[in-house]
Amino acid sequence: METNALGTAHNRRRYSSPTILLLQLQTSRQTPAKISLRTSVCDFQAVMAASGPPGSRPTECVTKVALSISCKNLLDMDAFSKSDPLCVFFMNSSGSQWWEVGRTEKIMNCLNPTFSKTFVIDYYFEMVQKLKFVVYDIDSDSCNLEGADFLGELECTLGQVVSSGKLTRPLLMKDKRPAGKGTITICAEERTDNRVVEFECAGRQLDKKDFFGKSDPFLEFYKQTETGWQLAHRTEVVKYNLNPVWRPFRIPLQSLCGGDVEKSIKIDCYDYNNSGSHDFIGSFQTTLSQIQQSSLTYAAEFECINSKKKQKKKGYKNSGVIVIKHCKIAIDFTGSNGDPRFPQSLHYINPHGYNEYLSAIWAVGSIEGVVTAYQQCLPKVKLYGPTNFSPVINHVAHFGRQAMQQETASQYFVLLIITDGVITDMDETRRAIVNASRLPMSIIIVGVGAADFSAMEFLDGDDGILRSATGEAAMRDIVQFVPFRQFQNGPQEMLAQSVLAEVPGQVVSFFNTMKLTPPHTDLSTSAPPIDVS
Numbered sequence: 249m250e251t252n253a254l255g256t257a258h259n260r261r262r263y264s265s266p267t268i269l270l271l272q273l274q275t276s277r278q279t280p281a282k283i284s285l286r287t288s289v290c291d292f293q294a295v296m297a298a299s300g301p302p303g304s305r306p307t308e309c310v311t312k313v314a315l316s317i318s319c320k321n322l323l324d325m326d327a328f329s330k331s332d333p334l335c336v337f338f339m340n341s342s343g344s345q346w347w348e349v350g351r352t353e354k355i356m357n358c359l360n361p362t363f364s365k366t367f368v369i370d371y372y373f374e375m376v377q378k379l380k381f382v383v384y385d386i387d388s389d390s391c392n393l394e395g396a397d398f399l400g401e402l403e404c405t406l407g408q409v410v411s412s413g414k415l416t417r418p419l420l421m422k423d424k425r426p427a428g429k430g431t432i433t434i435c436a437e438e439r440t441d442n443r444v445v446e447f448e449c450a451g452r453q454l455d456k457k458d459f460f461g462k463s464d465p466f467l468e469f470y471k472q473t474e475t476g477w478q479l480a481h482r483t484e485v486v487k488y489n490l491n492p493v494w495r496p497f498r499i500p501l502q503s504l505c506g507g508d509v510e511k512s513i514k515i516d517c518y519d520y521n522n523s524g525s526h527d528f529i530g531s532f533q534t535t536l537s538q539i540q541q542s543s544l545t546y547a548a549e550f551e552c553i554n555s556k557k558k559q560k561k562k563g564y565k566n567s568g569v570i571v572i573k574h575c576k577i578a579i580d581f582t583g584s585n586g587d588p589r590f591p592q593s594l595h596y597i598n599p600h601g602y603n604e605y606l607s608a609i610w611a612v613g614s615i616e617g618v619v620t621a622y623q624q625c626l627p628k629v630k631l632y633g634p635t636n637f638s639p640v641i642n643h644v645a646h647f648g649r650q651a652m653q654q655e656t657a658s659q660y661f662v663l664l665i666i667t668d669g670v671i672t673d674m675d676e677t678r679r680a681i682v683n684a685s686r687l688p689m690s691i692i693i694v695g696v697g698a699a700d701f702s703a704m705e706f707l708d709g710d711d712g713i714l715r716s717a718t719g720e721a722a723m724r725d726i727v728q729f730v731p732f733r734q735f736q737n738g739p740q741e742m743l744a745q746s747v748l749a750e751v752p753g754q755v756v757s758f759f760n761t762m763k764l765t766p767p768h769t770d771l772s773t774s775a776p777p778i779d780v781s
Contacts, residue, residue, distance in 0.1 A: 312439035313371040313410060314503065316479070317352060318362040319383060319419070321429040325397040330357040330524055331385040333399060335432075337367055340378035354386045357524030364468075364482035366503070368439060369406070374748035377406040381432055383419060400427030402434075409436045414475075435478070443501040445536065446576045449483070450493045454552065454568035457519035457527040462488045464521075465529060467570070470514040471504055477514055480504045485520040490568070501536075501577060509536040509577075515570060517552050530554045530567035539575045548572040635667060638676035641684055641691065648687030656767045657759040661689040662751060666696060671703060675717040681707060682714065685722040690754045692747055693729045704729040724761070726754055 317335050325331050334354040338346040352363035371377070385397035400419025409415045419430040449467060457463045466485045470477035481499045486492035505511040512533050519527040530552030542548035551566040558564045644663045651659035671677060681691065693708075695701040707714065708729040714722045728750045759765070 310370050310372050312368055312442075313406070314437045314439050314500070315367045315369065315409065316363070316435045316437075317365075317381065318360075318433045318435075320360050320431045320433070322359045322361070322383065322419075323385075323397075323399050323428045323430060324359060325385040325399070326357075326387075330359050331397070331399060332356050332387065333358060333361045334384050334386045334391060334396075335363060336382045336384065336393070338380040338382065339369070340380070346380055351391070354391055355524075356522060362479050364479055371406055371410060371438075373752060374745045376745070379404055379406055379409070379434075381434065383430075383432065398422070400430050400432070402432050404434070406436075409434050410438075412436075437502065439500065439502060441500075441502045441507050443507075443577055444498045445501055445504055446496065446498050446574065446578060447572060448494075448496045448574035450491070450571045450573060451517065451552075452491055452569040452571060454490045454492070454517065455519075455529050455554070456490060457529065462490050463519040463527075463529065464488060465490075465492050465517055466520055467494065468516045468518070469499060469504060470516070471506065472512045472514070480513075496574070505536055509540070511535060515550070517568070517570060528554060532570065536575070536577070539572055540577075543572060543575050548575065635671050636673040636676070637665065637671050638673050638680040640665070641677065641680040644689055645680065645684045645687055648684065648689045651688050654767075655764065657688075657762075657764040658767050659688060660755050660758070662692065663689065664692045664694070666694045667704075674703060677707065678714065679716040679718075679720075681727060682716045682720050682722045685714075685724050685726050688755075688758055689726065690751055691727045692751070693727065694747065695729065695731045695733075701729070701731055704731075724754070724757060725750075 315337070317337075319333060319335070322331055322333055332354055335352045337349045337351070339349055340346055349369065350365070350367055352365040355361040355363065380401060380403045382401040383399040384393060385399055386393075387395065387397075398421070400421060402417050402419060404415065404417065414433060414435045416431055416433040419427040419432050421427050451465055454463055454465055464485050464487050467483045468479060469481040471480045472478075480503045481497065483494045483497065486494060501507055505513055512535055514531060514533050516531045517529040519529055521527060532550045532553060534548075534550060539548045548571070550570050550572070552568045552570055554567045557567065641663065644661050647659075647661055651661075684691070693704050695704055707727050709722065709725045709727060714725070714727070728747065730746050
């Protein structure tokens with residue numbers, strides 16, 4: 249919340265007092281955009297697409313998001329062993345109706361599971377999408393929920409997960425009591441790249457970990473992140489075999505290395521135990537580039553190293569060898585990506601030459617902290633009038649003019665005004681909006697109370713082009729007005745959807761009209777030419 253913006257309407261006699269919120273969108277081709285807010289930092293994810301003709305339906309702002317799940321300190325429901333957790337993922341369609349999206353794998357005897365199963369769903373910028381994660385202790389081989397023990401659940405919105413990137417919350421019982429000390433963590437990753445890496449892996453002379461038999465090996469592939477290693481894939485267990493051959497599998501390139509083939513990945517090898525305490529065989533780090541170069545002739549081979557064993561045992565060489573017989577980067581053309589002829593598809597190239605691989609990403613999500621800031625400020629400020637919009641619009645327009653000097657589609661500003669009265673500077677406001685229509689900014693007005701909002705509806709300009717008092721026409725429609733009273737008896741998400749519906753189209757149309765593209769970054773570390781054979 250900009251103090252200068254609030255201060256502009258501060259030194260006047262009181263009639264009514266709008267609440268003002270400024271969002272700044274910053275974009276680049278490679279990294280998700282951030283919305284700069286004094287009260288919080290939020291992400292919002294949207295995809296730039298071609299704008300339609302005047303009067304067309306607003307651009308649908310949607311992107312693919314992959315969700316991964318892990319838990320800590322789950323309730324132990326088994327008398328002679330630990331719980332065998334499985335997580336069921338639900339989404340809300342309407343009201344109290346939930347539908348099941350899918351289930352993770354079951355992990356035996358584990359109170360701190362990290363599930364390898366991920367869920368890829370559509371994230372709509374203007375919609376509130378409710379999610380529910382329910383964790384069960386599964387005792388049957390069929391993973392049937394009948395008779396399963398309830399370990400806790402979490403309800404949240406997709407916007408909350410996307411805005412934080414990594415959301416950790418306590419698990420709750422049905423009566424909303426804490427489920428012991430149990431927590432659940434949901435990680436969100438935008439999927440703008442649908443390339444996948446195809447692997448065929450085997451092991452040779454792995455260490456024998458079982459006293460009465462051979463090892464039961466499996467592999468875990470990890471992606472390097474700012475906060476540590478993140479699980480990207482877990483293979484199946486190959487029973488009683490020191491020279492295992494695992495089934496071929498695929499890992500999304502973005503999940504494995506963020507699309508950067510020079511970025512380190514880690515591969516761990518374990519001996520599976522029914523108790524859940526798996527024995528570490530060994531590990532190694534490499535890059536996709538190294539794997540591909542090594543496998544040009546036959547296969548890439550990596551020594552599996554157990555660092556603790558290496559320190560204790562003289563003459564230690566390795567704990568076996570992992571052989572990557574096949575590693576190929578390809579494009580996933582499965583039906584989940586949609587028909588390439590339609591804009592909803594990841595492969596759709598719009599008339600301006602963009603698709604979801606080439607376009608810039610705008611990011612916005614739940615705005616956390618604004619309510620707290622408002623509650624803290626209200627007792628400390630003195631409300632004045634009259635209600636003038638033009639000073640704050642001109643204040644934000646100043647930022648827009650500075651952004652235009654960059655000559656790239658790097659910044660866009662959204663001004664939210666919540667007002668309960670009729671403005672008193674109508675002519676100045678009209679002129680300010682007309683001038684702002686040539687700048688990277690949009691204005692959202694929410695009217696509260698039962699006042700006459702005909703002036704707000706006039707500024708919206710849906711019935712025609714807004715003009716200043718002197719007849720100068722706005723270059724484009726940048727104002728969206730929504731009366732709160734039309735939504736106060738309906739679901740909360742309906743207001744958010746109505747308020748945000750036009751913003752993506754306004755962002756896209758402005759940068760297309762001004763022939764501005766997102767700033768380029770160094771692409772020297774991008775993936776090599778795609779092999780689709």
